[in-house]
Amino acid sequence: MVQVLPSNFVKIDFCSYSMSLIMNLVCRLRIHLDPDYFELHMCKCPGETGSGKTTQIPQYLYEAGIGRQGIIAVTQPRRVAAISLATRVSNEKKTELGKLVGYTVRFEDLSSEETRIKFLTDGMLLREAIGDPLLRKYSVIILDEAHERTIHTDVLFGVVKAALRKRKDLGKFPLKVVIMSATMDVDQFSQYFNRAPVLYLEGRQHPIQIFYTKQPQSDYLQAALVSVFQIHQEAPSSQDILVFLTGQEEIEAMTKTCRDIAKHLPDGCPQMAVMPLYASLPYSQQLRVFQPAPKGYRKVILSTNIAETSITIAGIKYVVDTGMVKAKKYSPESGLEVLAVQRVSKAQAWQRTGRAGPEDSGVCYRLYTEDEFEKFDKMTIPEIQRCNLASVMLQLLALRIPNVLTFDFMSKPSPDAIRAAIEQLDLLGAVDRKEAQVMLTPLGRKMAAFPLEPKFSKTILLSPKFHCTEEILTIVSLLSVDSILYNPPSRRDEVQSVRKKFISSEGDHLTLLNVYRAFRNVSGNKEWCRENFVNNRNMMLVSEVRAQLRDICLKLSLPIESSRSDTGNIRRCLAHSLFMNTAELQPDGTYATVDSNQLVAIHPSSVLFHCKPACVTYNELLHTNKCYMRDLCVVDADWLYDAAPDYFRRKLRAAKN
Incomplete structure (x- = not known):
C-alpha cells in the first residue's frame, strides 16, 4: 500500500503578476511595426501554468494592432486543445466561433476570411507551409506547448526559422514568432533561434504541496487507486481529483473499479463521480469533465496526458501522478515502431503538478520516490528522435x-x-x-498531397489498380480518427453480442468497413450508434475525412470505383501497401514479423484474437507485457511477394544467413 504522508514533501509558492508581463511582451513585439527594425525579430516566452499565455497573449496582440497585417496563428500539439482554446477565446471576444476566432485541425476547418486569431495543430501549419514556405498570410506565429516537441513541432521550428529569415530578406512585412511553454529548455531554444530574448511569466499565486512515496511502487495502478480513496475519505467533497494514467484500457478498468468500490464506502463519505478522459472518448463525455459535479459528489477524473497541458479543469485540488506515460519508440535497426509505457520526464511531472489548484492551493501526490524523480530525464526526448x-x-x-x-x-x-x-x-x-x-x-x-502516413497515401493511390477506391477511402478514414468503437467495461458481454453482426473473419479492416456501411444505411442515426456502441461524433468525422480524401483523389484525377462484395481486392490492395507491416504464423503457434523476425501477438481487441491466420498485415505495434499487433488484415503471402519481390528476396537471404 502506498503511504503518502506530509512528512515528505516540497512546497512550491508562486507569485502572480502575469498581466503586466504579458503587456510587456506586447510592447516589445510592437517594435516590429517599424519596417526598418529587424534585430528583435522574435520573443520567446516561458510562462507558468495558469499565467494566461495561451488564451490572453493572442488577444492582446490582436488588440494592440500587431496582427492586423495578417493572421495570428497559435499552434497546439493536440486537436482537442486547439478546438477547446478557440472556443474559449471566441467566447471571451463575444464572437461566433469561425469568425474573428477560428481553428483548423486535421480534416476539420472552422475559420473564414474574417478570422484573425486562428488556433491550429502544428501539423496543419506545417501542411500550409508546403504550399507557402514563407507563411505569408501570418503576421504572428505563436508556437505553444513547445516543450512537447512533437514530430510536427520540430519540423515546424526549422520551417518557421527559415521563413523568419526569408521574409526579412525579401522586405515583406516582418513575421513575429513567440514560442511558449511552462517547462522548456530555455537555453536550447534561445540558442537555436539566434539568441532570441527570453521573457518569463509567473502565473500562479496559489501554493502547491508535493508529496512523494516513501518506497518505490511496484504497481502504480494499485498505488493510484489507494491514493484516490485515501484522499476521498479525508478531503471535502468540493475538492476534485485528477489522476494521470497511460491509456484507454487502464482508464476504463480503473473507472469500473472506482465506481464499484464507491458503492461500498462507509456512511459519511461523499459520493464519487468518476469520469474518464482520453482522446477516443465520445466528445459529449469529454465535456463532462469541465462541468461541476452534482452537489455532494466529488469529481474524480482519470486521464491520459491529454490533461497535462493547455486545458484547465476547474475545481481540481488534488493531482495523483503515476509518473507513467505511453509513448512511441522506434528502432531504425529493427524497423519496429511500438507504443510503450515508460517514465515521464521531469518537465512532464512539473506540468502535471501545475494542474493542481488552478483556483486555490493544491496538492500533488507523486507515486514515486524523490530519488526516483531525480533520475528522470530533465526533458522529454523529442518525438523526432524516437519515431x-x-x-x-x-x-x-x-x-x-x-x-x-x-x-x-x-x-x-x-x-x-x-x-x-x-x-x-x-x-x-x-x-x-x-x-x-x-x-x-x-x-x-x-x-x-494527402495528410496521411505514407503507407496510407500509397494505399489510396494503389486502389484504382484493384478497383476498390471507395472501400479503401473508407478504411483509411476509419483508421485516421480516434476509435469509432466504444467499449464500456461494465457492458462487455452486451458489446460482444451486438458486434457479432459486423465481424469479418478477414480481419479488423473489413469489420470496420461493415460498421461504416451499416452506419451509412441508417443515415448516421444517433440511437443506432448508442445501441451498437459506436461513437457517433467520430463516425461523423470519418464521413468528413472521407469526403476530403475523395476530393484530393478527384484533384489527382484518380478513378473512383467500388469492389462491392469482392473483399479479396481490398485485402490485396492493403497487402501491396502495408507489406512492411506483416507477420507470419510460426510452427509453435506464435507470430514473427517478416521485417525483423520480432515475436508479436494479436491484440485482444482484434476480431482475429482467437484465430490463427497464416499471414497478416497490421497497422501498429503496442508494447505492454508483450508486443501486440493492432488492426489486422488476413492476406496471402503470395500477394506480399508480388508487392515487393526485391524486398522479400533480401529478407529471405538474410533469414538464411
Whole structure:
C-alpha cells in the first residue's frame, strides 16, 4: 500500500503578476511595426501554468494592432486543445466561433476570411507551409506547448526559422514568432533561434504541496487507486481529483473499479463521480469533465496526458501522478515502431503538478520516490528522435528542402533513422536516390498531397489498380480518427453480442468497413450508434475525412470505383501497401514479423484474437507485457511477394544467413 504522508514533501509558492508581463511582451513585439527594425525579430516566452499565455497573449496582440497585417496563428500539439482554446477565446471576444476566432485541425476547418486569431495543430501549419514556405498570410506565429516537441513541432521550428529569415530578406512585412511553454529548455531554444530574448511569466499565486512515496511502487495502478480513496475519505467533497494514467484500457478498468468500490464506502463519505478522459472518448463525455459535479459528489477524473497541458479543469485540488506515460519508440535497426509505457520526464511531472489548484492551493501526490524523480530525464526526448521519420522526410521533400539530410533540426535525428526513413519511402516508390540526392518521384508528390502516413497515401493511390477506391477511402478514414468503437467495461458481454453482426473473419479492416456501411444505411442515426456502441461524433468525422480524401483523389484525377462484395481486392490492395507491416504464423503457434523476425501477438481487441491466420498485415505495434499487433488484415503471402519481390528476396537471404 502506498503511504503518502506530509512528512515528505516540497512546497512550491508562486507569485502572480502575469498581466503586466504579458503587456510587456506586447510592447516589445510592437517594435516590429517599424519596417526598418529587424534585430528583435522574435520573443520567446516561458510562462507558468495558469499565467494566461495561451488564451490572453493572442488577444492582446490582436488588440494592440500587431496582427492586423495578417493572421495570428497559435499552434497546439493536440486537436482537442486547439478546438477547446478557440472556443474559449471566441467566447471571451463575444464572437461566433469561425469568425474573428477560428481553428483548423486535421480534416476539420472552422475559420473564414474574417478570422484573425486562428488556433491550429502544428501539423496543419506545417501542411500550409508546403504550399507557402514563407507563411505569408501570418503576421504572428505563436508556437505553444513547445516543450512537447512533437514530430510536427520540430519540423515546424526549422520551417518557421527559415521563413523568419526569408521574409526579412525579401522586405515583406516582418513575421513575429513567440514560442511558449511552462517547462522548456530555455537555453536550447534561445540558442537555436539566434539568441532570441527570453521573457518569463509567473502565473500562479496559489501554493502547491508535493508529496512523494516513501518506497518505490511496484504497481502504480494499485498505488493510484489507494491514493484516490485515501484522499476521498479525508478531503471535502468540493475538492476534485485528477489522476494521470497511460491509456484507454487502464482508464476504463480503473473507472469500473472506482465506481464499484464507491458503492461500498462507509456512511459519511461523499459520493464519487468518476469520469474518464482520453482522446477516443465520445466528445459529449469529454465535456463532462469541465462541468461541476452534482452537489455532494466529488469529481474524480482519470486521464491520459491529454490533461497535462493547455486545458484547465476547474475545481481540481488534488493531482495523483503515476509518473507513467505511453509513448512511441522506434528502432531504425529493427524497423519496429511500438507504443510503450515508460517514465515521464521531469518537465512532464512539473506540468502535471501545475494542474493542481488552478483556483486555490493544491496538492500533488507523486507515486514515486524523490530519488526516483531525480533520475528522470530533465526533458522529454523529442518525438523526432524516437519515431519513424518517413512522414517527416516526405514533408521535407514536398517543401523542396535542398538536402533533407542537412535540414536545420533543433534536435537532429540519428543518421540511421533518416536513412531508414528514406529506405521506406524508396520501397513505397516515393523517392529516387541518385548518389547523395534524394528527390520525390511523381508518385511521391501525389503521396505528399494527402495528410496521411505514407503507407496510407500509397494505399489510396494503389486502389484504382484493384478497383476498390471507395472501400479503401473508407478504411483509411476509419483508421485516421480516434476509435469509432466504444467499449464500456461494465457492458462487455452486451458489446460482444451486438458486434457479432459486423465481424469479418478477414480481419479488423473489413469489420470496420461493415460498421461504416451499416452506419451509412441508417443515415448516421444517433440511437443506432448508442445501441451498437459506436461513437457517433467520430463516425461523423470519418464521413468528413472521407469526403476530403475523395476530393484530393478527384484533384489527382484518380478513378473512383467500388469492389462491392469482392473483399479479396481490398485485402490485396492493403497487402501491396502495408507489406512492411506483416507477420507470419510460426510452427509453435506464435507470430514473427517478416521485417525483423520480432515475436508479436494479436491484440485482444482484434476480431482475429482467437484465430490463427497464416499471414497478416497490421497497422501498429503496442508494447505492454508483450508486443501486440493492432488492426489486422488476413492476406496471402503470395500477394506480399508480388508487392515487393526485391524486398522479400533480401529478407529471405538474410533469414538464411
